[in-house]
Amino acid sequence: MREKKAWHVSGYLALFVALIAGLGGLFLTLYTIITENLPVYCIPVGIILVALSGICFSSIVIVQPNQAKVITFFGTYTGTVIESGLWMVLPFTTKTNVSLKVRNFNSQTLKVNDAEGNPVEIGAVVVFKVRDTAKAIFDVDHYEKFVGIQSETALRHVAAQYPYDTFTDDTKLSLRGNADEVAAELMSELQKRLDVAGVQLLETRLTHLAYAPEIASAMLQRQQATAIVSARQKIVEGAVGMVEAALRQLEASGVELDAERRAAMINNLMVSIVSDRAATPVINTGSLYS
Structure with missing residues (x-):
């Protein structure tokens, strides 16, 4: 039609x-x-x-x-x-x-498994209007219900393609970190499903995203641990750069260090920079019997 x-x-x-x-x-x-x-x-x-x-x-x-x-x-x-x-x-x-008015469909909170198999709760709002009245009336039965069912089906399919979150690979898309990209993917897939009903999508947005209650506590601990490891990695990388810069400045100033003192200095600097507590300096005033 x-x-x-x-x-x-x-x-x-x-x-x-x-x-x-x-x-x-x-x-x-x-x-x-x-x-x-x-x-x-x-x-x-x-x-x-x-x-x-x-x-x-x-x-x-x-x-x-x-x-x-x-x-x-x-x-x-x-x-x-x-x-x-x-x-x-x-x-x-x-x-x-x-x-022909612009209308909203607010989906229920759905429980789905993300790309890593973790149960998550997700919801979305779909903004749409009728573009072809003949298709809306004759090609589907109750196009409003059709929009609702297809929206939830597309939301389940898209949510299963991405992990909830990721810290190991910044280039990989996630539901939490790339909400705009996920919404765009949802809109593209849902528009293909709704073309048969003569419905035009204007916007799709995620309105709810959370881990399921049964694993929320465990996943929070995992996120914290992953965040700590990632932060420590950045701290170590920065500390190595600072130590290298300090050694180059000492050499440029004419200070010569043998291998043993160089290793001791590197050890002290790394401990001082990487430690999550303030370093306690120990002053060496020389030997008592020297």
Whole structure:
């Protein structure tokens, strides 16, 4: 199905004709029956005018702003009226209302396994609007429910492709560290699923992300341990650079150190820099018997 424009003209003329025909036909019929001053054939003429009024009334449709009317004539799709106002369409048609407003779907908090097999809780909000009214009405059954089911299905699939978090590889995407990239991937996959329903996605965002309660405590300890190891690695790398710079400056100043003193100095500097506690200096004043 593809959306197409339905035939429609201004409904004010049809409303005027319907009122005049209905009132005129009703008056003509009743006046002829009651007074008998008019010929008998005026009765069927009045009935025809009343029927014509009913036909005109059946062709009038009111379209509200940001809404559309899908017109079907005895099971045949004739088109869609998108322009707001009072319109006249084909008589004896069925008019189905479709909202064109921007709407939100807030998914439930889903429990899924991430790429590493850890159970996590995740939720998302989906902002969408109807782009093709014909697809939304005829190609799927209740497109609002279709959007909800497909959104949660796509969210489960995307969440299973990424780990919750990672400290070992900065280039690897994670659910916590790359929320924008994950949301973009979710939007791309979900849009493919919703094309059949004529729905256009405007935005997708993660609204909830956490470890499942049964492993939250253990994963917190793991995160802390991984963060400590990563921090220590950075500290050691910085300490090595500082020691190398200190030795180069000493050599540039003309201070010569033998291998033993050089090793002792490196050891003292590394201990002082890497230690998580303040270093306690020990002053060597010389030997008592020297």
